[in-house]
Amino acid sequence: MNIFIMGAPGSGKGTVSSRIKDKYNLNHISTGDIFRKNLSENTPLGIQAKEYMESGRLVPDELTNAMVSDYLKSLPDAKNGYLLDGYPRTLAQAKAFEALTDGSDQAVDLVLSMDVPKEVLTKRITGRRICKGCGEIYNVYYKAPANEGVCDICGQELSQRKDDNEDSLKVRLDEYAANTEPVIGYYDDKDMVAHINADQSMEDIWSFIQKTIDEK
Numbered sequence: 250m251n252i253f254i255m256g257a258p259g260s261g262k263g264t265v266s267s268r269i270k271d272k273y274n275l276n277h278i279s280t281g282d283i284f285r286k287n288l289s290e291n292t293p294l295g296i297q298a299k300e301y302m303e304s305g306r307l308v309p310d311e312l313t314n315a316m317v318s319d320y321l322k323s324l325p326d327a328k329n330g331y332l333l334d335g336y337p338r339t340l341a342q343a344k345a346f347e348a349l350t351d352g353s354d355q356a357v358d359l360v361l362s363m364d365v366p367k368e369v370l371t372k373r374i375t376g377r378r379i380c381k382g383c384g385e386i387y388n389v390y391y392k393a394p395a396n397e398g399v400c401d402i403c404g405q406e407l408s409q410r411k412d413d414n415e416d417s418l419k420v421r422l423d424e425y426a427a428n429t430e431p432v433i434g435y436y437d438d439k440d441m442v443a444h445i446n447a448d449q450s451m452e453d454i455w456s457f458i459q460k461t462i463d464e465k
């Protein structure tokens with residue numbers, strides 16, 4: 250089974266994705282994570298993506314499409330399919346991906362859309378902190394660590410993503426509304442989207458998602 254997971258910044262996409270890929274044994278491809286890794290390693294791709302990412306804008310389609318297509322070629326097939334997280338984010342990406350995979354076993358089967366009211370997203374994002382050691386995600390408003398700035402699990406320092414500030418967030422939310430919501434509409438018309446109310450507890454979200462995937 251091949252799945253796209255879509256959701257605005259702060260929708261809980263990252264947390265849910267890591268559960269889905271473990272439970273269903275899928276190859277997890279997060280375009281945001283790949284860009285961040287390239288950025289921290291200063292690769293040519295990272296250098297090209299840097300300005301866009303830090304201001305919250307989308308990286309140009311050609312760069313992103315080329316990167317995803319490379320990833321698809323290198324996926325181990327021992328798994329049950331892929332979970333593509335953060336892609337496609339524009340109609341042009343959706344169409345490029347379709348041209349690449351239509352009729353093959355890499356075509357998408359299901360689109361999960363994590364729906365959250367905009368007001369909720371801001372607090373989730375500006376409060377987000379991530380452990381530099383184990384990657385555990387905290388939130389200073391909702392899920393604060395016992396000791397400020399320190400991971401409960403591994404004791405390492407917590408950091409904030411460079412684009413998790415109010416200015417970049419506004420741009421990311423605008424990008425989402427302008428470019429990515431039309432992509433969800435495009436798959437809605439094909440009846441491929443499961444809409445998830447992502448403004449509830451993670452446990453409720455998770456049971457709904459498992460039911461949706463199992464039924465599919």
Ligand SMILES: Nc1ncnc2c1ncn2[C@@H]1O[C@H](COP(=O)(O)OP(=O)(O)O)[C@@H](O)[C@H]1O
Nearest residue numbers: 258280281301302305306307308313335336338
């Ligand atoms: N499919 C994509 N197309 C263009 N840019 C992307 C894509 N995926 C990720 N990016 C870039 O990486 C940044 C972080 O991505 P991600 O972690 O998925 O963001 P968010 O938390 O905003 O959902 C985006 O703001 C954008 O600059």
